[in-house]
Amino acid sequence: MVKTASTMLPLGTPAPDFTLTDTVSGKPVSRSDFEGHPLAVLFICAHCPFVVHIQEALGKLGKDYADTSLKLVAISANSVESHPADAPEKLAEQAKAFGFTFPYLYDETQEVAKTYTAACTPDFFLFDENHKLAYRGQLDDSRPGSDIPVTGKDLRAAIDLVLAGKEVFTDQQPSIGCNIKWKPGNEPEYFG
Numbered sequence: 001m002v003k004t005a006s007t008m009l010p011l012g013t014p015a016p017d018f019t020l021t022d023t024v025s026g027k028p029v030s031r032s033d034f035e036g037h038p039l040a041v042l043f044i045c046a047h048c049p050f051v052v053h054i055q056e057a058l059g060k061l062g063k064d065y066a067d068t069s070l071k072l073v074a075i076s077a078n079s080v081e082s083h084p085a086d087a088p089e090k091l092a093e094q095a096k097a098f099g100f101t102f103p104y105l106y107d108e109t110q111e112v113a114k115t116y117t118a119a120c121t122p123d124f125f126l127f128d129e130n131h132k133l134a135y136r137g138q139l140d141d142s143r144p145g146s147d148i149p150v151t152g153k154d155l156r157a158a159i160d161l162v163l164a165g166k167e168v169f170t171d172q173q174p175s176i177g178c179n180i181k182w183k184p185g186n187e188p189e190y191f192g
Helices: 049-064 088-099 111-116 153-163
Strands: 019-022 028-030 041-044 072-074 103-106 122-127 133-137 176-179
Touching: 028 133, 041 111, 049 072, 049 176, 122 153, 133 153
Parallel strands: 041 072, 072 103
Antiparallel strands: 019 028, 019 103, 041 122, 122 133
């Protein structure tokens, strides 16, 4: 497995806009749908072993924060030409299998991933209620093949601080995963 790290977008960056289709409901979802709420944007996919390692924990994350003001949205930007396992219908199957309670969007043009400077799957971006970036980094220290349990401690700690209206710690560790599968010639400048 080739490991790619998050770009670590500067804290305080406003959440870029997007309107993408939910692979489960077929309905459009926009960043503006979440105005006034903290928002976690999760760049994931169906095939990546780093995402497969945590997908159960992502379903639990959605359920555990369902009764809070936090909103979550997952986005896959992988090229389906090179990775058909990440086609929208496969994403919908993953969402149903692991109980995702949040929209799971497909970024066919990969432009949304670029505006977020997403580099890997998984890649996590947490914005406060004013949609300013408060956290970007790893879910936790666990990786495929490690003996470290998947707890989500890093992202959960940041979420809890945002929900409490407190400053999030700035010592944030980049997420590590498979690189986003860019279409040929569509690789962003910030990518390796």
